[in-house]
Amino acid sequence: MKINGFRGRLITADHADYDTARAVWNGAVDRRPRLIARCGGSADVAAAVRFARDHDLEIAVRGGGHNVAGTAVCEDGIVIDLSAMRAVRVDPAGRTARVQGGALWGDVDHTTQAHALATTGGIVSHTGVAGLTLGGGIGFLMRAHGLTVDNLLAAEVVTAEGDVVRASADEHPDLFWALRGGGGNFGVVSSFRFALHPVGPTVLAGPIFWAADDTTEVLRFYRDFAAEAPDELGTVVRLGTVPPLPAIPAELHWRPAVAVICCYAGAVDDGERAVRALRRFGTPLVDLLAPTRYAAFQAATDDTVLHGWHYYWKSTNLAGLSDDTIAVITDHAYAARSPRSYSAMFHMGGAVARVPQDATAYAGREVAHNIIIDGVWLPAESGKHAAAETAWARRFLQALQPHRATGVYVNFLDSDDDTGRVREAYGDRTYRRLAEVKAKYDPDNAFHHNKNIGPG
Structure with a gap:
């Protein structure tokens, strides 16, 4: 051929x-x-x-x-x-990076951190740059520096006609708007140009774990703590079992626990003050929050979500962390059968919320928290866990229905049973605008093997 x-x-x-x-x-x-x-x-x-x-x-x-x-x-x-296209080139004086479409976030962090620079990336280093960016881009730096799409300056795009075009604020601005949150519907992005920010190379980062029995109290404290947190402090709450990572004492491995994972995008001393109350709350099982290299922190949980394991996801935006919402989370988070399954809650706000709603196609600017429910099992365990973990994730999401905010993060949508939620991810107004851009750049819907937006 x-x-x-x-x-x-x-x-x-x-x-x-x-x-x-x-x-x-x-x-x-x-x-x-x-x-x-x-x-x-x-x-x-x-x-x-x-x-x-x-x-x-x-x-x-x-x-x-x-x-x-x-x-x-x-x-x-x-x-x-595009997996062979992983080059990252940094302009340290201009604080920008050009990144090829097959790069992983570990490639970006490795190269930009040589200059003590970074942009908002994923929370696992083997996440792809393209997929995360095109869906919006949630990460630990977002409250300080915005979503990944808020740091996208330009993109080189191959259209459905096979033409190579540049999209930016000045060139094909309608396409540029759609790429920032609308997913892979509009073409193949062969390279991205990002704005970079001074970060690290050493940051205050890491998790603090508490026993699962303390979850209600931890989440109630976290609700108030997060509401007052400075923008530089990015946090993710993880509920499941303690992963068997080398830095964690062996006697804690696989124990049900709630963790608050932190990364402070500023001076370590300032970070210490920002997390002081969190560290003093209750009786943690282990506190691994410490000065660490930013790139190493970004890769610290890679082995908890390895390639080739089986995954099933459900997700939603949350209206808030009311006592009733916390009760639902506490009741369902530890009901999974696979010890590798977990849920994670992301604190939004900060710089994310300050970008005008219609500036990009990402539609969740006003959301304070979103949650992802991740069923995870080994391939050899499919007979034992696949049906149970899928059912657990669905029950968990259903129980959260009364506590949901409008919308869902499009990158967290799973396969066939989430197809109908694509419009929900954007809302009617943004979806209609995306459909118009789709009709202009891909009227035949050639790029439909994605979270598809049909031409309209």
Whole structure:
């Protein structure tokens, strides 16, 4: 098989690397594409798009391959694979970085931290830059520096016609608006240019764990603590079991617990003052909050969500942390059967909320917290855990229905049973505007193997 103008690598089912190349982060996804086109640059991406359109092939686009729904791989179509395109180039004087579309956040942090700079990225270093960015970009730096999309300055995009265009505030501004939260609906982003901020290289970061029996009291304290927290303090609440990480005493491994994970995007001394009340609350099982290298902190939980494990997600925005909401969370968080399952709650606000609602396609500016419910089990445990963890996540979400705020973070939507929630992620007004941009740049909906927005 040959693609005109393509200089990358073509992988078909008879290739020795086929099974490795088609595998994505969520091992529960098992699809067999007809062709994987591993690109070396924008010209290869454009050639692959034109080939797919000429041959009426289903198109999947792979950046980091980390989306829980497995949209990076399709059945009997073509995967336009950017995983070989991972270059990161930093302009330290201008505080910007140009990042190729197949890069992971670990690539970005590694390169930018050499200059004590960073931008808001994911909370796991093997998350793909493209998917996280295009959906909005939640991370520990967002309260100080905005979502990832708020730091996007420009993008190089291959359109459904196979043209290479630049999207920015001055060039194709409608496309630029849509890319900042509207997902992979509008083209293949071959590179991004981000604004960077002084961060680290040493930050105050890490988790504090309390026993599961203390969850109600911890969450009630956290509600008030988070409401008064400075923008520099990013926090994530994790509820599940204590992961068996080297830094955690072995006697605590797999014990049900609630953790508040912190990262202070400023001077360590200021961070110490900001977290003092949290550290003094109750009787923690272990306090691992300490000065640490930012890049190392970003990768600290990588081994708790490994490639090839099976995942099933549910998520929602929360109206607040009322006592009733906390009661629901406490009642359901520890009911999973798999010890690897967990839920996580993200504190929004700060710089995220100060961006005008219509400035980007990301629609959750007013939300204070959102929650993700992650069923996780090993491939060999599917018979034991798959149905139970899926049911647990659904029950948990259903119990939260009376306490939900409008919307859901689009990057947290799972597979088929979340398809109807795409409009919910944006709201009617933003969704209609996205559909108009879709109609202009992809009227045939060639890029539909995603959290799809149809042309309107």
